[in-house]
Amino acid sequence: MKKLENLSYDELLEEFKTLLKKNALKFTTQREVILKTLYENQNHFTPENLYLLVKQNYPDLNIGITTVYRTLNLLEENNIASSISFGQAGKKFELSNRPHHDHLICEKCGDIVEFHNDEIEQLQEKIANIHNFKLTDHLMQLYGICQKCQED
Amino acid sequence: MKKLENLSYDELLEEFKTLLKKNALKFTTQREVILKTLYENQNHFTPENLYLLVKQNYPDLNIGITTVYRTLNLLEENNIASSISFGQAGKKFELSNRPHHDHLICEKCGDIVEFHNDEIEQLQEKIANIHNFKLTDHLMQLYGICQKCQED
DNA sequence: CTGTGTGCAAACATTTTGCAAGCAG
DNA sequence: CTGCTTGCAAAATGTTTGCACACAG
Numbered sequence: 001m002k003k004l005e006n007l008s009y010d011e012l013l014e015e016f017k018t019l020l021k022k023n024a025l026k027f028t029t030q031r032e033v034i035l036k037t038l039y040e041n042q043n044h045f046t047p048e049n050l051y052l053l054v055k056q057n058y059p060d061l062n063i064g065i066t067t068v069y070r071t072l073n074l075l076e077e078n079n080i081a082s083s084i085s086f087g088q089a090g091k092k093f094e095l096s097n098r099p100h101h102d103h104l105i106c107e108k109c110g111d112i113v114e115f116h117n118d119e120i121e122q123l124q125e126k127i128a129n130i131h132n133f134k135l136t137d138h139l140m141q142l143y144g145i146c147q148k149c150q151e152d
Numbered sequence: 153m154k155k156l157e158n159l160s161y162d163e164l165l166e167e168f169k170t171l172l173k174k175n176a177l178k179f180t181t182q183r184e185v186i187l188k189t190l191y192e193n194q195n196h197f198t199p200e201n202l203y204l205l206v207k208q209n210y211p212d213l214n215i216g217i218t219t220v221y222r223t224l225n226l227l228e229e230n231n232i233a234s235s236i237s238f239g240q241a242g243k244k245f246e247l248s249n250r251p252h253h254d255h256l257i258c259e260k261c262g263d264i265v266e267f268h269n270d271e272i273e274q275l276q277e278k279i280a281n282i283h284n285f286k287l288t289d290h291l292m293q294l295y296g297i298c299q300k301c302q303e304d
Numbered sequence: 305c306t307g308t309g310t311g312c313a314a315a316c317a318t319t320t321t322g323c324a325a326g327c328a329g
Numbered sequence: 330c331t332g333c334t335t336g337c338a339a340a341a342t343g344t345t346t347g348c349a350c351a352c353a354g
Contacts, residue, residue: 026308026353047344064311069344090343104283113283120275124294131256131265133296141291142276147284178328178333199319216336221319242318310351320341327334 004080007097009039012080019078030063034071038081044092047072082137106146113146156232159249161191164232171230182215186223187247190233196244196264199224236264236293258298265298 004015016035020027037054051068072093075081083091101114128135156167168187172179189206203220224245227233235243236255256265280287
């Protein structure tokens with residue numbers, strides 16, 4: 001699997017075009033706009049949110065939410081985007097070009113600190129191997145009280 | 153928050169009854185049967201799966217899936233059960249009386265393997281310390297493809 | 305030109321809500 | 330008795346599919 005971390009928009013776009021060509025799929029305005037919107041707003045989007053933002057930013061392009069779903073699934077299947085599940089609240093998607101990180105979350109003030117720890121990631125691989133899983137992703141969130149809130 | 157790890161069924165039931173009494177809620181056959189079925193099948197259930205199993209095990213009790221949803225939410229709100237999200241595939245629930253563990257989840261078939269790794273938990277503590285957080289909890293889910301699905 | 309992509313509406317799947325009847329306390 | 334609880338049906342929510350027209354290659 002190709003590593004997409006830290007790609008610029010143009011590089012990401014090339015990646016997307018290559019993938020489309022390889023599968024005899026077509027490069028359309030809708031697909032381009034969705035990728036661009038995801039890139040320009042380094043955020044986690046629900047399909048609905050993304051749909052509304054695209055509609056707002058490109059009012060002349062009469063995009064349908066169906067296309068947003070189809071494109072997000074296409075991007076995810078090809079590892080250009082990834083999603084996190086939220087129960088019946090649905091999924092949130094983000095591009096795969098950001099460096100990997102996990103979250104340390106303060107339960108009192110909601111502050112989020114990003115961190116990365118290779119040692120843990122290696123142990124996670126090891127655990128997956130033991131169970132014969134091919135690891136594709138992980139979610140690690142540590143909950144606690146930050147220093148500031150401990151002092152209050 | 154009360155610690156429910158390793159409680160027997162009777163203790164769990166007492167916990168549940170106390171909770172119901174405290175909130176002027178009623179102890180019904182349906183609620184008892186749902187708790188019991190969760191306990192006797194130390195498994196992760198979707199509401200649908202649990203509903204079908206209860207129907208099968210108690211054919212005389214004409215239970216509705218609505219009640220299963222309502223009871224699972226009640227149990228979760230009161231920390232007697234907890235759930236994991238699966239995008240549009242919904243949630244899976246398990247009782248909270250079991251020793252701490254994390255989850256390895258197959259993205260294709262939804263199968264869940266439990267694991268526990270002290271080394272990782274110690275590293276998590278260390279990370280929290282570096283950022284001056286007092287750790288209270290964590291969520292760690294590894295996503296991958298299980299051996300069976302890799303073969304397909 | 306050919307066949308993929310699109311938007312729309314309808315279908316689906318999962319979960320929640322409104323309601324009248326049932327039953328625990 | 331009182332009012333919480335239940336099952337049913339309908340609604341709500343989120344996502345996918347069928348179709349005829351549009352358009353990229």
